[in-house]
Amino acid sequence: MVPTPLALAGCEERLSAVHPAGPAADLIATLWWTMLAGAAAIFLLVVVLLVLAFRRGEGPSDAGADRQREMVWVKGFGLGFTMTVLAALTAWGLWIGERLLPRPGPDVVAVEAEGRQWSWRFSYPDAPGRTTENTLHIPAQRPIDVRITSTDVIHSFWVPRLAGKLDAIPGHVNVLRVEAWEPGEYAGVSGEFSGTGYRTHGFTVIAHDAAGWDAFLTGEMP
């Protein structure tokens, strides 16, 4: 099966977290754009308050005026404003975190990823004995649990267009949920510094359509 050219983003977006190609990366990208807008608004507010400080004259300096100011600046802005914004954001962040969890389901596919200096080996419980080097095969449009570990130093499994990264740690197995909307090829890299070969420590994810995935499992294609 040949990946559909449509699914291939331009070369410049190969590793882009803001050009999502799956539900996890999509949720995170939405989170990012919203936070960016909110941050810009707060930043603007601070700048306006600063500029106004220079344009106003000196205020009264008795103790009563100071109490008044503490109400406004400490309790109003400092506590009230920041806590409201942060509480809302945290709640939303947690909710997204919930949705990214690898929950069990009927059509979840498990694959195994093992990092080493400087390559990745993938294996497939659905096709025992089958391993691939530096290329991970998955079915598109199905949730995948990638079980990640390492045989030497710490690495990190990262396919930015599909999901966030999760570390490969010797002695531990971490599970990351990924899913691709469309069949195609997606670039992956290690996201944890691992010495001199770190830069080229990448891999490719090939998402197959249903037929292609079956063919892969039965060994009809490399």
Next chain:
Amino acid sequence: MTEKRRMTALRLHKALYSIWRNDPGWKGVFTTVNNNTIGNMFILGATGMFLAGGILAMLIRAQLASPQSAFMGPEIYNQVFTMHGTIMMFLFAIPFFEALTIFLLPGMLGTRDLAFPRLSAYGFWCYMIGSTIMIIALVAGVAPDGGWFMYPPLSSSAFSPGINADIWLLGISFIEISAISAAVEVVVTVLRYRAVGMSLDKLPIFAWYMLVVAVMILTAFPPMILGSLILELERAFDMPFFQAENGGDSLLWQHLFWLFGHPEVYIIFLPAAGVVSTVLPVMARTTLLGYGWVVAAAISLAVLSFGLWVHHMFATGIPHMGLAFFSAVSTLVAVPTGVQIFIWIGTLWKGRPELHLPMLWILGFFVTFVMGGLTGVMVAMVPFDWQAHDSYFIVAHLHYVLIGGYVFPMIAGIYYWLPVLTGRKRFFRMGETAFWLVMVGFHGTFLLLHWVGLLGMRRRIDTFEAGSGWELINLLASISGFVLAIGFGLVILDIAVNAFVAVRGRRNPWNAGTLEWGTPIPGPAYNFASIPVVNSRYPLHDHPDLPVQIARGEGFLGEPVRNRRETLAVSVSRGEPEFIAVFPQNSIVPFVMAVVTSIMFMAPTFKWWWLSGISAVGVTALALVWAWSGGSREDEGLLDAGRGVSLPTHNEIPHPPGWWGSLFLLLADSVLFGSLLFGYAFLWTVAPNWPPPRILEPGVLGPVLAVGGAGLASGGIRLADRAIRSDGSAWAGVLVSLAGLVTLMAAAATVFRGTTHNAHAYDATLWVIAGYIIFHATLAGIMTLFLLFRIRAGYLSSRRFGDARVVRLWIDYAVLVAALGLGAAWLPGILAEVPR
């Protein structure tokens, strides 16, 4: 009194100067214990390290200016970015604020020097020597190359066989001596050495911040020092703390490192916030709004910052509930930060801000730091962090907070305090140009790097491919990086020129209210001719003639009749006069001891254990020489402290400064011990390949020795203490205590017999626990022997028993850690024996 009236300010100055001054010439550099001199040298040293780190930053930006750069290969590049981060964090950021604090604090508090002048000198020399070693390693091409947080197993001997990692572990631990000693110094100084009447609620706000920071240093650094120690033990003796096959876990390092590393970020930010809280109100010709709120914000920031280290480990597979908790705390920490920001803005609204150069830098701080804080809240969101982690988004974020939140306020502070530092007023006006260069250069360099991070550019890659879409942004960042560097260069040049050739200025040009502006400028060696009495937060505003009164000797200790270095210590909370502290003379011992300590730390790099051992003996001997030179062989009774008050010297009070210093040193020590027990519990519950194949059986001998030793050690010193206070013979008590300590060592040594140091992480941990106990029992033993000799030489009496109290404190600590440590070591064995 009449005698004092006649003494003019000038004569008083001459008398004090001859008592407090440094040795003449070059010798003075190495023997000085004066806070002004050490502060100045320290500032110069830390600035030098900023330049070194900056040169490395330029190499990084040169390498990344274009794709497929062949300027450096990964072997060199990895050293360059590791050393850039290491130098900036450990050799510039922390030392620079310590330097400023050492310089400013006595002036702000209205006292003559810091609590332990020789410790300042020792810390400074450890810093200078350690930094020099790191730079030499860099030039020699054997610099650390595992990134500034040195994650094992990459930094373990299997994957980093050279000496590069050892240099980091040993060198940084050595340099941290200077952080710990400065912290002890600052805590005791702020608590005990202040102007009379300066109760805690009248403390200059900067001193409050530094008190908080110092306590944070004492509680945050120990986990990392422990981590470095056990990683070095793994590298040298194959004790498998971080090797999964043998029950170790590389995540243990991450916990220990970030348990330090996150508070570290606030340790760096809070001094800068202290500068802003001090300088901004003066620039706005008003007073700080909500003083109490600011103090509360600083304290809560400090407390919270210990509860969120895991946000650096969001991608390591922490369970979901844990992530939620640490994510929430990480956002919570933005609340006290927000409170401070809005209080500062409110202060500007309250006053009439003027755009002097320090104010410009503070505005630069506002704009930049707020952006860094906002991206910080973003990465506190776990899902977003999974994308941003280890990408250039993080590089951009951390420079917004470190440069915007730390470097800019520090520059504001230097310009603000320039008259106190140099006695000159700003004459050359490159400063404004430099400011704008830095602003344009900074945002040009780092703003778009956020974006390139989201486009997938990982940090720590040595180059990138053409066609990745990152070329333009990197080119812009590199060009702006050089503009930024030129800007910083110009700032340093401007300050240097103004420091050395500008015209002399007048005292207190900003019309500030705090005491550091009440001395002649630059401050003389003794800082204050007499210790002032204050009754508000801004004493110079209440009493514009206070400087003259101080200079005329109308405060406390205004008559140097005893011809020695004396200053006043006050009660902790209310600032009432309590005793006269007699300070040490100039001394070469701190410098020599720093040299020998450096050999002790660095010799293991080359596995020269014998050299390290000899140096350890040398350090001990020097420490004894150091400690011996204080004290008095006769009772002095109450002495005239001026203004009709009579006080004892520090030799004749139950808890002398040395006791306070020990107390806070032991605070740090106990955090280290606590981290060790945490590591033990962590490995047991989280690491793979547990429980260990063989568990230590406590037996009978060990526990009996432990209980007996603990009783003898703490009982003996109490007997001795009582005997000294009633002028009886203390020998028996001291010897009993000594016997108890030796018994404790024997009890701890039984652990070695039942375990093999490199068999399993369990065994290795027990060895460290036992070693820790033996080390502290030995330390207490040496002090006990020292006490014996002091008693024989007549340094103790029924009025002078402070030495015994210090030793008692250390013995009690040794007993406590022996009980806890051996209990923890034996517990699994005991549980295994209990029939189910």
